[in-house]
Amino acid sequence: MAEMTMKHATIYISVDMEGVAGVVSWEHTGKEGGHEFDRARKLMTGEVNAAIEGAFAGAGDGVELTVIVNDAHGGMRNLLLEELDPRAMLISGGPKRLGMMEGINASVSAAILVGYHSMASSRGVLAHSYYPGLVQLEYAGTPIGELALSAYSAGYFGVPVIAVTGDDEVAKEATGLIPGVETITVKWTAGRLAATCLSPARSRERIASGVKRAVMGHLLSPKVAPLVPGRPSSFRLRFANASMADAAALLPGSVREDPLTVSYVHEDYLEALRGARVMMAIAASIPGDPY
Ligand SMILES: [Zn+2]
Known part of the structure; x- marks a missing residue:
């Protein structure tokens, strides 16, 4: 009998902060927030670990899995490396040439966006598109946000975004943009600075099971197409x-x-x-x- 060769896959995870359960204020998203920022960094790291756990569970024992995490928020030094699941590697700091999608390339099997938020001028917790001074960002004539920017960056390399976590508004944005994407909602918009949030334990459970489903489905038979940018x-x-x-x-x-x-x-x-x-x-x- 021929020896089974181990299949290899790479899952790439881009992590923003405004879509994390419990994050509802700019105090949570920058170091000026002090203690509140420190709390939010822990919540953010917890959600990433849930996504990593889901990725490994979805890949199963028959797949040799590499997981690369990119810190994609603000100065990009938010995730707590000392608390990161040791099976993953972290890209920390900036500026980085590919920014929120640094580290993506054609060898990646699929991308996952964790802690994402809806676009500028939309409903949604802490909605904005990259720079808060932007009222609207358009790509090819259509208003978009960071979700689409990252999905097109992945699509440029032929990589699909298979799962997105964040509030209910970014989930709608993701479903409209990427047919078949797994959306994992961890909070529901009550206002720009207010949300009904799942507890950290519950949000992590949801993320782990949603990412597991998405990764398992993708490695068995890919259903989500990469979002390929046009030229020009x-x-x-x-x-x-x-x-x-x-x-x-x-x-x-x-x-x-x-x-x-x-x-x-x-x-x-x-x-x-x-x-x-x-x-x-x-x-x-x-x-x-x-x-
Ligand atoms: Zn953002």
Whole structure:
């Protein structure tokens, strides 16, 4: 009898913070929040560990599994490495060339987005698209958020996003964008700064079982298609005020469409996305103009 060769698979997990159960305030998402931020980092790490557990359970004993976790929130140094499931590896810190999707490549079997939130100007807990000064971010003429940015980054390498965790609003966004994706809801929107949350224990159970189902299904017979970006790729950024747009429009190749709106087009999606990220970074770095 021929010896069975061990199948190998890689699961990639991008982790944001605003979609974690218990996170309902900007105090939870940045170090200015002090004790509240420390609590949220633990909650975030707990949800990631649940996703890692689900991935290994879904792959089963017959698969040699690699799990790569990318910290995708803010300064990207939020996850507590000392508490991470030792079977996974963590990409921590930034700036990183692929940002929220650093580490994704064509050898990855599937991607999972944990702790994600809905897009700017939508309902949903702490909804925003990358930079809070953006009122709307459009890709190819359609309003999108970070969920879509990450799904297109994975799709660029032919990798599908098979599971998304967060609030009920990002779950709807995911279902509309990625047919067949497993959505795992851990909190329900009561307002931009309020939610009905599952306990950490319950949210982790849900994440572990949802990710297990998604990974098992995908490795048996893939059903979710990668979200492949088109060529060329165009981004349109609508800012909260004109001084942010003044700053963003300094990027060579950008087009000022109106007082609040700047666009950027490139043949290649990842280059176009880098252009959009640079515009947000310049807009965020100018001296305050809150009006
Ligand atoms: Zn985010």
